[in-house]
Amino acid sequence: MATAIGQELVALLPRLRRFALVLCRSQPLADDLVQGACERALAKADSWTPGTRFDAWMFRILRNHWIDHLRRMRTEGMMEDVESQTQLIGDPGEEPIMSKLALAEVQRAIDSLPQEQREVLALVCGEDLTYREAAEVLNVPVGTVMSRLARARKRLVEMTAAA
Numbered sequence: 001m002a003t004a005i006g007q008e009l010v011a012l013l014p015r016l017r018r019f020a021l022v023l024c025r026s027q028p029l030a031d032d033l034v035q036g037a038c039e040r041a042l043a044k045a046d047s048w049t050p051g052t053r054f055d056a057w058m059f060r061i062l063r064n065h066w067i068d069h070l071r072r073m074r075t076e077g078m079m080e081d082v083e084s085q086t087q088l089i090g091d092p093g094e095e096p097i098m099s100k101l102a103l104a105e106v107q108r109a110i111d112s113l114p115q116e117q118r119e120v121l122a123l124v125c126g127e128d129l130t131y132r133e134a135a136e137v138l139n140v141p142v143g144t145v146m147s148r149l150a151r152a153r154k155r156l157v158e159m160t161a162a163a
Helices: 002-024 029-043 056-077 095-110 114-125 131-138 142-161
Strands: none
Touching: 002 029, 002 056, 002 114, 029 056, 029 114, 095 114, 095 142, 114 131, 114 142, 131 142
C-alpha cells in the first residue's frame, strides 16, 4: 500500500505545499511541514482507507503536523517573523502592475483573517474540498466550517471593496 500512497503523494505535493503556505506563511517551513506530513503518511499508510479522499486525509495529517509544530515552538519560544518573508506571494514580474497590486490587496486581506477562517478558505476555496471533508480535516462540525467560510468571505468582500 505504501507504493500506491507514494504515487498519490507525488501528485498531491503542490497542493500540500500550497496549504502549508496558508498555515505557516513561510516557504522553508512549508517545505518542512510537507516533508514531515509525507513521512507520517508513509509510516501510517495502513491507516488510510482506500476509496476515501486521499487529499483530505493528507490535509488532515499536514494540519496536525502544523499544530504539533506550533506546540513545539511555544515551548521553545521561537516564532518566525512573517513580515521578513518577501518571497511568500507573487510572481517574477510577468503580470501587469495593477494585477500585482490587486493580488497584494487580496493577500493582505486574507492574511488579516483569523487562522480558523484562513484554513477553511484554503481548504474549501483553494483545495476544492467539500464542507464535510474540510470539517473532517479541521475536526470541527460542518456548521462551523460553513460559518467560518461565510465570515471569511464577507470580511474579504468588505476589505477589498473599500479600496
